[in-house]
Amino acid sequence: MRAQAATEYVIIIAVILAALIPIFYYALSESNRTTRMNQASDAVNILARKAESVYALGPGSRDYVWIAVPSGIGSTLVGNGTIVMSFSDLGDALAITRVNVTGTIPIDQGTYRISVEMLENVVIIGPVNDSTA
Numbered sequence: 001m002r003a004q005a006a007t008e009y010v011i012i013i014a015v016i017l018a019a020l021i022p023i024f025y026y027a028l029s030e031s032n033r034t035t036r037m038n039q040a041s042d043a044v045n046i047l048a049r050k051a052e053s054v055y056a057l058g059p060g061s062r063d064y065v066w067i068a069v070p071s072g073i074g075s076t077l078v079g080n081g082t083i084v085m086s087f088s089d090l091g092d093a094l095a096i097t098r099v100n101v102t103g104t105i106p107i108d109q110g111t112y113r114i115s116v117e118m119l120e121n122v123v124i125i126g127p128v129n130d131s132t133a
Helices: 002-057
Strands: 062-069 073-079 082-087 092-096 101-103 110-119 122-127
Touching (some): 002 062, 002 082, 002 110, 002 122
Parallel strands (some): 101 122
Antiparallel strands (some): 073 082, 073 101, 110 122
16 A cells, blocks of 8 residues: 555656656756846947947047857958858847947957957947957
8 A cells, every 4th residue: 555655646746847848948948048148138238338338439539348259159240330140050149330430359258358449430349458468
């Protein structure tokens, strides 16, 4: 009698776990996707705002920002007033500026110090090499 009750409890717990594990996995993967997309969106929006503020200060102005590049970035584009980070599986994070921008953004995951500099009539965006003294 006890063995039958124990077996029934084990079966009930197995059925419950079989239903809950996929739900937890789905919730975790969606949270990860949302976090990555928000990081990319924040990065391009920070760069766009900083480009406009440096442009307003005039030629020769330079400022630095720190951005977090999430994993899964397939390509980036900085040009013609747009800053884009494209994921290979999620879509694009896009920011549009009112100024002419050019430059590069790293695609490898990590935190980067980015230089935003106004030269003549274009804002140049690019990573800073901090390896030299």
